[in-house]
């Protein structure tokens with residue numbers, strides 16, 4: 025680990041010291057498996073991730089395994105680390121000799137950070153260059169559902185619910201190690217475990233136009249299709265009674281309760297909704313006992329109900345009433361992200377007094393009813409104005425609206441609709457009697473760039489170019505004239521990189537490596553994103569955004585992720 | 596109307612890894628520990644109730660301390676053991692002493708006038724003559740940086756004791772809300788006098804006792820100068 029005097033030279037040394045509440049400590053010499061859970065972003069973001077919290081305690085529940093955490097060092101640390109190899113927070117040991125490095129891929133823009141962490145650990149980037157004495161590098165998380173752009177760097181991917189089959193994989197590892205089996209033998213043994221994809225057992229061939237002609241198995245054990253690992257019942261699966269509590273302030277310092285996995289809405293642009301099927305609800309009893317245990321073991325003052333569309337939980341109202349009994353007694357706040365703007369939600373917000381604390385966020389996604397219908401966002405203009413009216417009446421005066429530009433079939437009319445709808449919401453507020461308006465309305469309109477994602481009905485669509493995005497953003501901006509409305513939009517060039525990485529194939533690896541070698545890192549951090557580096561990397565490696573992001577695919581094209589089955593399946 | 600509380604003062608150490616934790620984070624860590632330990636802490640009224648507690652003197656990030664004070668307000672007539680808190684604190688934070696203090700006792704944060712620091716850096720064994728020179732001066736002018744400007748300040752009135760003792764350089768200087776001298780400023784002044792160039796991250800500073808009087812005399816544990824004895828005032 026890094027020296028103490030170096031820690032005094034950087035802005036947030038608390039990121040690198042471990043020592044958190046509920047940290048797990050084991051004697052490394054008494055375990056068979058040393059697992060480094062690697063989060064390719066800064067500490068505060070990683071520690072707010074529910075998946076990390078679950079996997080940490082799940083892996084450490086095994087007596088034969090010691091799971092430690094590793095985060096991407098921030099730029100000030102990178103400057104002073106010099107030759108200190110990347111270390112794990114629990115022991116401070118270099119991860120170079122661990123059994124596994126497990127990366128979680130939360131979004132495509134963290135791919136360069138994965139390479140940076142491999143390099144900082146003192147490991148070659150490419151799987152084929154890593155020898156028997158080096159850790160097995162695996163990756164899971166939402167972006168593992170199109171693993172191909174990272175396939176050359178990762179020994180195996182884990183696709184699906186983390187809790188589902190990881191224990192089977194580790195059991196096989198231990199047995200293989202006891203029998204002095206090789207890395208290759210281990211990979212062959214896990215190739216048929218649900219959720220596992222071993223890239224070296226497959227090889228894509230290409231047509232002359234660049235599209236995939238064939239995807240062949242090069243190892244007889246490799247299954248033709250890879251099935252996503254699925255937890256069938258969230259009530260029976262592992263859930264920790266503890267959570268790590270960071271010593272420094274993080275993005276979300278709170279207990280997270282996952283009410284259900286999946287989403288019944290089926291918006292056509294939404295990858296999470298399309299992948300996480302079927303919907304699996306946790307029983308209210310399970311949730312209440314988890315809430316009690318977690319509040320007790322963490323001492324947190326806030327509990328957040330996290331799910332894709334929280335108010336769709338079938339027992340939402342009675343559950344919330346029961347939860348309120350627990351939280352009121354303990355002076356704990358409930359936070360409700362991702363609600364729909366309907367009567368049930370507004371009522372829930374009133375009960376939890378969330379209103380007095382925060383702003384209301386909701387996502388019409390598109391400016392007109394026509395386009396909302398196209399993308400299957402089942403909320404109407406009437407719902408929106410009614411919801412806002414109810415929210416204003418309940419005391420809200422800060423509203424955030426999320427839109428997307430670049431959705432399929434979008435026209436200028438849809439873009440102008442963003443401005444019109446925002447203005448209508450604004451007008452709605454000023455219909456309130458004067459004495460009910462404590463402050464002027466603050467309406468935040470945020471517009472992101474639509475990036476088509478694998479496994480969605482839009483996976484064949486073309487993505488707008490940066491120039492088109494910029495033009496569209498200007499059009500919306502010039503039509504928002506009200507001072508009360510602040511309009512923000514996402515970076516169009518970041519969207520291009522995200523687009524290439526989202527629907528990339530194996531040849532995209534070269535561009536990721538080139539961008540990383542030129543210095544691209546922390547690509548999701550606006551202030552650190554450097555499109556110029558990516559542009560050079562794309563040009564040098566022949567990876568063309570026109571081909572990967574801006575091209576409309578034919579229905580019969582073999583997509584890079586075609587061999588993965590994410591949907592519900594029967595045993 | 597002023598409510599009456601069960602007022603306690605704890606003395607704790609903040610050492611090892613915990614030196615890298617800043618003041619606001621430390622506050623949150625204590626709040627969390629008290630909630631996990633289920634102690635009957637009093638909450639402020641109002642929409643966003645918070646636990647009633649106050650540190651005697653914030654400790655800058657990077658420094659260790661063997662003698663930090665935290666004043667806590669509990670609900671009256673509920674028995675509990677404050678030392679239980681040690682089971683809920685991260686390693687590097689440990690409660691050393693607990694005191695009950697009366698309603699009339701002034702707030703520790705207002706009572707602090709001086710603090711002692713042990714400073715360690717390469718070359719400190721040669722510091723004695725320079726320290727004497729400082730003590731013999733009637734004025735010590737340093738540049739103090741504030742948010743807006745840098746201005747010349749005389750820090751001589753803030754220095755009560757200064758000496759080299761085998762293992763460290765000992766300073767007792769102003770601390771608290773009325774006058775406060777950052778030990779790093781004095782350390783840098785001494786280094787400059789000695790002609791040494793040492794980066795701040797190479798200087799280790801540990802805070803010791805806090806005092807309620809700006810005294811220049813030696814103390815013994817029972818001569819009522821130490822902060823924890825303010826309950827006797």
Ligand code: SF4
Nearest residue numbers: 287289291294297332
């Ligand atoms: S409601 Fe939200 S989570 Fe559900 S499909 Fe639509 S966008 Fe996705």
